[in-house]
Amino acid sequence: MDVTEQQLFDYLQCPVYYDITVNKKLPSEQPVQLSDLLMKVTRFFYLQLSLGEVPTLATLKRKWDMVFQPYQEILGEKKAIEGLQLLMKLYDWAKETKLVVIDIDSPYAITSGKNKLEGVMGVIAAGKNGRDELLVTSFSPRMSHEDLDALKLKYTIDSYAYRLKYGKDLSGIRIHHVKHGKDSLTFRKNSDYERLFGTINGVCKSLENNIYYVRDHYGCAICPVNNLCKYWFNNY
Ligand code: SF4
Numbered sequence: 001m002d003v004t005e006q007q008l009f010d011y012l013q014c015p016v017y018y019d020i021t022v023n024k025k026l027p028s029e030q031p032v033q034l035s036d037l038l039m040k041v042t043r044f045f046y047l048q049l050s051l052g053e054v055p056t057l058a059t060l061k062r063k064w065d066m067v068f069q070p071y072q073e074i075l076g077e078k079k080a081i082e083g084l085q086l087l088m089k090l091y092d093w094a095k096e097t098k099l100v101v102i103d104i105d106s107p108y109a110i111t112s113g114k115n116k117l118e119g120v121m122g123v124i125a126a127g128k129n130g131r132d133e134l135l136v137t138s139f140s141p142r143m144s145h146e147d148l149d150a151l152k153l154k155y156t157i158d159s160y161a162y163r164l165k166y167g168k169d170l171s172g173i174r175i176h177h178v179k180h181g182k183d184s185l186t187f188r189k190n191s192d193y194e195r196l197f198g199t200i201n202g203v204c205k206s207l208e209n210n211i212y213y214v215r216d217h218y219g220c221a222i223c224p225v226n227n228l229c230k231y232w233f234n235n236y
Contacts, residue, residue: 012153014219028225050103057091086179134159135176143184146184149184160188
């Protein structure tokens with residue numbers, strides 16, 4: 001069975017959510033987040049760097065204005081300024097560290113038994129030790145937690161996708177926390193890849209057998225389809 005990365009994460013978030021949005025194709029309105037808009041500009045910035053072009057700060061500001069403008073009324077002026085300040089911090093950090101982006105958004109296909117996971121790899125940058133690393137950019141106001149970084153499935157997927165594409169392993173995963181101007185590091189090893197294969201096969205098996213159970217978690221309160229979810233009405 002073939003699944004996309006988005007489908008895998010949707011199913012893991014909540015199988016009922018997957019059933020509503022993917023199988024039944026009912027509309028799901030995700031509320032816009034400042035971090036999503038910031039990531040759009042960041043990807044543009046990194047893409048330019050990967051092409052050997054260094055955009056000016058003015059170009060980045062113009063791009064931010066364009067991306068933010070449709071959400072101006074919803075998010076308000078304060079968020080527009082906050083977003084711009086974060087982008088300026090990111091720009092300064094990239095300049096200071098002479099950031100070199102090697103690869104961005106490369107498609108991958110990870111085979112696990114008779115199943116296949118498809119998606120696009122994140123950002124690969126040149127590490128300080130001369131070896132490549134996965135660069136994760138976080139706009140969260142909080143530093144990420146080491147234990148959670150060690151488990152994040154997307155980092156495992158991207159690390160394995162790098163191995164498949166380049167025939168070698170990354171030196172590690174750098175999470176750059178823009179607001180704090182600090183980095184945290186994490187790594188992946190073979191046991192993490194074994195867990196990834198198990199997850200792909202487990203989700204595919206559940207999908208093949210039409211298993212859509214409720215994940216009883218706090219996310220129901222902010223789930224974008226809780227108005228369509230019969231379990232939400234019955235149980236919460
Ligand atoms: S409301 Fe809860 S149970 Fe229903 S789809 Fe959303 S997360 Fe799943």
